[in-house]
Amino acid sequence: MTADTRVLSTAQHVGSRALDWLDAGRRNGFGRLPDNTVVDLADPNDAYKPLGELALAASLVLRDGVAGPGDTRTARGLLDFAWDQVRAGDLLYERQLRHLTTTDPLETYAHFARADYRHAAMEELLDSLGRLRAVHAVEAEPNRRLAVANARRIVGLADRPDWAALAAATWLGATPEPWAVDWMTAYRITHTVFHLTDWGARPDGLPEPVHAYVRDWLPVWLDVWLEIGQWDLAAELLAVDACIGEPATGRQGWEALATAQHADGLLPRDSEPVDADPAHAFRDHQHTAVVGVVAATITLSRALGGTPVAT
């Protein structure tokens, strides 16, 4: 793969600083679950979705092995922290036990399992649930079905999903008019690519018409969302570019993110003012930091030859 070394150096710098910012937040006590968290989490998005995203970023740093020793140590520390927060998997297990068709425990667990943080009872439970017709009958958006299929693949469960059919049912699978994309659809697109390629580990995971379609239009989508300062979505699009093999965009995206990044490493989600309260700022912008780490990690990993994954 041809690599623009300036892009790689910018990506590495942005990602490393975002990782440090996440770690500084953790050390300041941000991102912890409330002490009274019980299994019936009213709003998993608030309670532990961010922890799962933290685990995603840290586990990819460890999986791809392209970070320096300092960033690797930081990623390990963040995973330990997040694993401790979910009580070494017990919290995910108990939630999955009670809500058999809920997918967030599985999806969160997959990020830990990727880095070999395992919970035997959880895996036995997931394996069992996979044999229920009810679990597969849940009505979900096609890109969400891909999220579940990829999570089960990462955990190593025995299912053999029909990837082609799952891909064909998504927005991307239809290769629609590229100018009809809106902000929410763009996020669905990025996640379809993440799950089909297992976050860049399988660049061939996109079926060919979709692969060509993404290469054709990704530069357009990146351009328009950079223009209006949607840094979070732009970072997701840069991650997509790294997931599909030879990059389709140039320096524009990474240089814009580097310019938008604050001195302390905070990567703002958009061009709105950042809340002066550090706790609020952490809550508002932690997702963008995670995306920045993910995008930088996959960008470096693909440029350096990629990470083979067991099939």
Added chain:
Amino acid sequence: MPFAGTPLRDEYAAAVERMARRTLDALQGAGGTASLTEPDELLASLPTDPDGSVPGPVLAAARVLGPDLFAPQLFNSSSPLNPLNPLNPFRESTRVPLDGSAARLLAEARRVFPPPAADSWDGSPTGPPPPADDANLVIAWQDWAASALLAHTPYGGQAAPPPAAVPRPGPRPGSPPGPHDWQAWSVRMAQLSVLALPGLDGPVHELARAHTLDLARGTARSMLRRDLRTAARLARWLAWARADGRPLRLEVWPVLERIRLTGDGSARTLLELAIADRLLNGPPEPGRARTPR
């Protein structure tokens, strides 16, 4: 006649809009309205000053629309002179006979509003042009197109030689490598949409043939940025490339349809759409929607 207090710019813009409407009507064969295929009908349909001369705003409008004034003649399928008509005996000829009031009007407009002095950048490849020269280059190519079509009429002299340079995609000298520059290039090509007419061909057309993906990206970008006139002009280039036999990565008709339904509704934009439609689909058939499906 201008209303008291009407700013000159508004008056000129209104004149452009009126002339675009007449050209559009002629192109679409709207029954009974001015047909540019009939000599002098356009002039007869326009206001004149008391001394019989064509008012300044009308000439300015002709200057703005330039080559598009010939669109009705170039696309008129019943005319054996239509270069797209397979029955046209001149099809393989570079000479497209044109005549009538459009030519007279355009020639007069070019006399009253001459092209910018040729002392601007000559496209010399020895150094990077300053950005302003990109704009001069656009004007130079628009002029070339007007003169190339006029040269087929009794009102034009020798066709002007094409400008020495073309707006090029790709990085500017000194800028980083990478697929960055389709954005600026596609905007330039949109400004050159009057070149996307049958009967015209040259280095700019060669670029359009070679960079249909960049044109398509520019179209999608303009749609997403709600810059629908730029989108219409780029869709016209895509339609031209399609008529030239190039495969496209973007379906053009949904773009035309979307702009028709949500655009500014101006005659200038509708004229771009109508020309794109004719390039894609040929003359309208009875019962067919105006925008292709």
